[in-house]
Amino acid sequence: AFTPLSFGIETNEPASCKIDYVKKNSFENMSFYFGGSQLLKQNHTQTISLPGQANLEAENITLENDNEYELSVRCRDANGNSNPANFIFKFCVDKGPDTTPPLIITTDLLNGMPVAYNQTSVELILYVNEPSNCKWDHLDQNYENMETAMTCQDSVIPMNAQMLYECTTTLTGLKDRFENNFYFKCKDKATTPNVNTESYKFTITGTQPLVINSVKPNGTTIRDSTDSVKVTLKAETSAGYNEGEAICYFSETGSENDYNQFFETNSHTHSQDLYLSEGDYEYFIKCVDLGGNSDLEKINFNVESDSEAPIVVRAYHEETYLKIITNEDGECVYGMSTCNYAFEDGIKMTDVDGTKHYTDWDTKTTFYIKCQDDYGNQPLPDECNIIVKGF
Known part of the structure; x- marks a missing residue:
């Protein structure tokens, strides 16, 4: 009894399958998904642990059909077509006594998972293959000496969708920045109870506060030559769980239900491109790690949005140089015969601090000057910013 039994089916096309102890007249009315999975696939596997005759008789349950179990299966494809009839699996269970200890299959929490800083307890569900009494302790010791008894299901009937039995508890005494180890053992309800000799070890990782080290842009102006300006939100995180690995979100309002996840995140660095029109903006940046720590x-x-070419605000002769000053950062070039030349074909002037530009003074030369800002704005192809003639 309660020995894990694995069996499966293969369908001729991807399908979702269900299983039930009772024959049902439709796919929708069946209780459990085959293998606990709703995915459309062709190979399906189910593992169950069936109670023996003695376990059922103890609860006044009688098996018909010469003590055989029957499990009904139906499948449905992506178009909603399901089997018109049930596919039946038949099993029998040895009438002998249950001589195997319970199997602790899994828990509802991931083994090794982190919890938030300053969290001292956590709720846990333990899944076993048969009705049992289970205990846990901070020390790996005999079942009888373990301190905390769990709340477990007594009957063979209320199993979950994976056909397992639940035991619930609250794990306490969690420490920050520490691997908190817990040990579980179970004893079944057989006439001669079977007890686990080896513990099921479960670890919860205590963490530290998550820190957002930097966020950008902040307190600055972003300019470009387009109506819709690209702005990249950036954040860096540290501490928390796994040295700051987190998922970051952004919001214009700060309301809990108004956050959107960064496009590039789930790391220590995070970024999100936005395309914004002119104006003042305020954003809230929230980052959360796997343990639930947030900042x-x-x-x-x-x-x-800057779509205008630079303006020359002054041009003058100083010492042996022609100097011009523009109203914004950029670069300037000149031609010596006309304004109708490509910017990249011009003779480059020397720049100082982005807005001051100079070249050698020559009284015999007329300078046809074009200037381009950092966003690529420049005069029309046949126009200049200024024409300067030496004298």
Whole structure:
């Protein structure tokens, strides 16, 4: 009894399958998904642990059909077509006594999972293959000496979709920045109870606060020559779980239900491209790690759209140089015969601090000057910013 039994089916096309102890007249009315999976696939596997005759008789349950179990299966394809009739599996269970200890199959939490900083307890469900009494302890010791008894199902009937039995408890005494180990053992309800000799070890990782080290842009102006300006939100995280590995979100309002996940995240660095029109912006940046630690920052920035070529605000002769000053950062070039030349074909002037440009003074030369800002704005192909004639 309760020995794990694996069996499966193969369908001729991808399908979702269900299984039930009772014959049902439709796929929708059946209780459990085959193998606990709703995915459309061709190979399906189910593992169950069937109670023996003695276990059922103890609860006044009688098996018909010469003590055989019957399990009904139906499948449905992607178009909603299901089997018109049940496919039946038949099993019998040895009438002998249950001589095997319970199997602890899994838990509802991932083994080794982190928890938030300052969290001292966590709820846990333990799944076993048969009704059992289970205990846990911080020390790996005999079942009888373990301190904390779990709340377990007594009957063979209330199993879950994976046909397993639940035991619930609250794990306490969690420490921050520490691997908290817990040990589980179970004893079944056989006439002569069977007890686990080896413990099921379960670990919960205590963490530290998550920190957002930097967020950008903040307190600055982003400019470009387009109506819709590209702005890249960036964040860096540390500490927390796994040295700051986290998922970051952004919101314009800061409301809990108004956050959107960064496009590039789930790491220590995070980025999100936005395309914004001119204006002042405020964003809330929230990052959360796997343990539930979070940190929040707020940023402000301004977006400007610059589609105009630079303006020459002054041109003069100083010492042996022609100097011009523009109203914004950029670069300037000149031709010596006309304004109708490509910017890249011009003779480059020397730049100082982005807005000051100079070249050698020559009284015999007329300078046809074009200037281009950092966003590529420049005069029309046959126009200049300024024409300067030496004298």
